[in-house]
Amino acid sequence: PRAMVRAIVEGAFEWAEKYPEQMSVMMYFYYSCTHNEAYKKLHTLIRNSGNERLQVLLKDLKPNLNPDLARDLASQIQSLIAGRLFEYFTTQPHRKLSVYADATAVQVEHMIKSA
Numbered sequence: 001p002r003a004m005v006r007a008i009v010e011g012a013f014e015w016a017e018k019y020p021e022q023m024s025v026m027m028y029f030y031y032s033c034t035h036n037e038a039y040k041k042l043h044t045l046i047r048n049s050g051n052e053r054l055q056v057l058l059k060d061l062k063p064n065l066n067p068d069l070a071r072d073l074a075s076q077i078q079s080l081i082a083g084r085l086f087e088y089f090t091t092q093p094h095r096k097l098s099v100y101a102d103a104t105a106v107q108v109e110h111m112i113k114s115a
Helices: 002-018 021-033 037-061 067-090 097-114
Strands: none
Touching (some): 002 037, 002 067, 002 097, 021 037, 021 067, 037 067
């Protein structure tokens, strides 16, 4: 499960590195979700699906983890990944995307250990 969590984190960054032009589309989709209920509903379904996958992995790593905490932790992991990608693509980054990926993976591992 730990390797799977890391793969989820790294997979998002690998996709962004391979298809950087799609980040603009992703950001536009997020923008559209702010004023279009259909997009907001779709995004909710996407986020919930990813959250559920992360919760399964978190439960494997920490069997005694409270279900509410698992859901919140999964959401925090999703937000950290998205936030780091947004930071990289909307600012003038001082580091390579792979450095952002590694730092995010380390932070996620710390979050899981601390839960």
